[in-house]
Amino acid sequence: xxxxxxxxxxxxxxxxxxxxxxxxxxxxxxxxxxxxxxxxxxxxxxxxxxxxxxxxxxxxxxxxxxxxxxxxxxxxxxxxxxxxxxxxxxxxxxxxxxxxxxxxxxxxxxxxxxxxxxxxxxxxxxxxxxxxxxxxxxxxxxxxxxxxxxxxxxxxxxxxxxxxxxxxxxxxxxxxxxxxxxxxxxxxxxxxxxxxxxxxxxxxxxxxxxxxxxxxxxxxxxxxxxxxxxxxxxxxxxxxxxxxxxxxxxxxxxxxxxxxxxxxxxxxxxxxxxxxxxxxxxxxxxxxxxxxxxxxxxxxxxxxxxxxxxxxxxxxxxxxxxxxxxxxxxxxxxxxxxxxxxxxxxxxxxxxxxxxxxxxxxxxxxxxxxxxxxxxxxxxxxxxxxxxxxxxxxxxxxxxxxxxxxxxxxxxxxxxxxxxxxxxxxxxxxxxxxxxxxxxxxxxx
Numbered sequence: 001x002x003x004x005x006x007x008x009x010x011x012x013x014x015x016x017x018x019x020x021x022x023x024x025x026x027x028x029x030x031x032x033x034x035x036x037x038x039x040x041x042x043x044x045x046x047x048x049x050x051x052x053x054x055x056x057x058x059x060x061x062x063x064x065x066x067x068x069x070x071x072x073x074x075x076x077x078x079x080x081x082x083x084x085x086x087x088x089x090x091x092x093x094x095x096x097x098x099x100x101x102x103x104x105x106x107x108x109x110x111x112x113x114x115x116x117x118x119x120x121x122x123x124x125x126x127x128x129x130x131x132x133x134x135x136x137x138x139x140x141x142x143x144x145x146x147x148x149x150x151x152x153x154x155x156x157x158x159x160x161x162x163x164x165x166x167x168x169x170x171x172x173x174x175x176x177x178x179x180x181x182x183x184x185x186x187x188x189x190x191x192x193x194x195x196x197x198x199x200x201x202x203x204x205x206x207x208x209x210x211x212x213x214x215x216x217x218x219x220x221x222x223x224x225x226x227x228x229x230x231x232x233x234x235x236x237x238x239x240x241x242x243x244x245x246x247x248x249x250x251x252x253x254x255x256x257x258x259x260x261x262x263x264x265x266x267x268x269x270x271x272x273x274x275x276x277x278x279x280x281x282x283x284x285x286x287x288x289x290x291x292x293x294x295x296x297x298x299x300x301x302x303x304x305x306x307x308x309x310x311x312x313x314x315x316x317x318x319x320x321x322x323x324x325x326x327x328x329x330x331x332x333x334x335x336x337x338x339x340x341x342x343x344x345x346x347x348x349x350x351x352x353x354x355x356x357x358x359x360x361x362x363x364x365x366x367x368x369x370x371x372x373x374x375x376x377x378x379x380x381x382x383x384x385x386x387x388x389x390x391x392x393x394x395x396x397x398x399x400x401x402x403x404x405x406x407x408x409x410x411x412x413x414x415x416x417x418x419x420x421x422x423x424x425x426x427x428x429x430x431x432x433x434x435x436x437x438x439x440x441x442x443x444x445x
Contacts, residue, residue: 053256068152162203275349
């Protein structure tokens with residue numbers, strides 16, 4: 001397919017602010033884990049378990065909000081501003097309800113946390129941190145809705161500035177509350193949790209204020225206030241939201257299962273798992289930013305029924321993804337030892353984590369490919385295949401691979417990280433095939 005420089009420019013113009021925001025989140029994740037890891041190995045291991053347990057519901061909430069993006073992007077292409085406002089209102093309702101449901105599920109998990117086979121000595125640290133984390137699910141859902149609206153109208157800068165500002169406050173809060181500086185109590189891991197919760201509350205308050213009070217968005221706020229949420233709007237949102245949410249739930253659920261299996265092998269393995277996952281987010285968050293841009297631009301082209309443009313955008317995005325995967329892998333190989341050493345001074349954790357660099361690099365191509373074509377497929381609004389693709393790739397294939405390589409094969413934590421390549425490459429193949437089918441000339445757009 002002929003290269004189109006405008007596609008690259010459009011993807012980068014929309015994706016770079018998202019990338020900067022994601023890099024800000026990476027910095028916060030690094031800072032969180034460096035501060036917690038240097039506080040104690042027990043705190044780092046506890047954070048690993050809780051963070052990875054919540055990753056499933058965090059990604060489920062994120063995925064549910066993704067259902068809004070192609071709808072708003074198509075309406076934006078057509079100039080239907082009032083309808084965008086009503087759609088945002090409907091999305092806010094269903095996303096908050098979804099987050100409340102996720103909160104109820106995680107409350108049940110909390111009540112049974114002692115049955116999950118984790119090291120007994122970590123439970124007193126895990127329990128309070130879990131409850132603090134639980135309190136942030138609804139604020140996350142609210143911010144996600146307004147952020148996806150902003151991305152869909154081709155304004156990715158505004159959420160970027162909000163996230164970056166909150167990230168700075170989060171890091172300062174970590175420094176003050178984890179160690180007890182400036183007269184504040186020394187709260188350890190709970191201090192990191194409180195600081196993150198405050199940042200997660202600030203973000204939706206600010207972005208909602210911008211939506212309703214800033215003049216340039218008056219037409220959307222007017223549509224939000226004036227228009228009634230109809231059954232048609234709710235069905236449209238649910239039809240695109242649930243499959244994407246379940247796709248991300250299955251994917252992140254496989255990582256959560258991996259964290260549980262890591263805990264079966266001991267606190268050192270669990271701490272090492274947390275370090276390598278945080279290091280690995282450098283790749284994921286970079287790919288996510290370009291993937292979000294691909295989804296919005298494919299949805300814009302879909303609104304014009306332009307199959308050729310949809311494919312051209314996806315291919316241009318994939319070229320950028322391959323470049324970024326190469327950059328990420330190079331960083332992991334060259335700087336991996338220094339990155340790992342920044343998180344902890346425990347020599348056992350460091351030596352174990354360094355053995356995981358190879359399987360980390362191995363799955364970067366699969367991750368970049370599946371994110372590209374999953375987001376491209378999301379942009380076409382043909383999201384139902386995403387549900388079964390994720391189910392097969394991550395639950396039917398990925399989870400058994402994690403267990404078999406870690407326990408029966410005796411590869412431990414190395415086998416756990418190695419198993420990610422299995423599920424990610426399978427998912428990449430399926431998403432690619434279904435995107436091409438969805439944009440073929442024989443398919444109705």
